[in-house]
Amino acid sequence: MPRNYAAALQDDAQQAINNLMKMEPTEIQIYRMERLKKYAAYPRLLERAAELLGPEHYMRTTLQARQLFFEGWLLQMESPLNPDSALAENLLKKYRRAVGLEPDLPLAYYQMSTVFHRLYPSPDSLLFYRNKSIELAPSWTWAINQTAFHFIYSEKFEIAKALLKINKH
Secondary structure, eight states: OHHHHHHHHHHHHHHHHHHHHHTOHHHHTSOHHHHHHHHTTHHHHHHHHHHHHOTTOTTHHHHHHHHHHHHHHHHHHHSOSSOOHHHHHHHHHHHHHHHHHOTTOHHHHHHHHHIIIIISOOHHHHHHHHHHHHHHOTTOHHHHHHHHHHHHHTTOHHHHHHHHHHTTO
């Protein structure tokens, strides 16, 4: 019974992750305030699901990683986009802990890249984490397109073209 309840608790968060990775318009086109409202309960639900499964269950670390991801993303959505090193460090701590528990979590790597885009500008780190997210999810069009846009904005057109061409198929 606790396993069924734990599965039900994490289902909405899993669906949101799936929809984001598949670029479902119903998930992508949600405005920031609506996302905040929709995702606000996910960290608590994921934490409770992990508790119900117990410390030895194979899904516990995955649930904890997702909890940390959503905690970071919610904090990031709540915050202004102005450079802020304290906020950036707090977000990076959550995302790094998430990927420490679940190294194959492309959304966390992508969100780390966004921290290095605006909050703590570092083009090398931005590209490192974008490339890591693409490496883990080579057909994830959002990460590919956003990375290509970065190169276009930086007037590195050949790199952008190559990235889009490689991932065209």
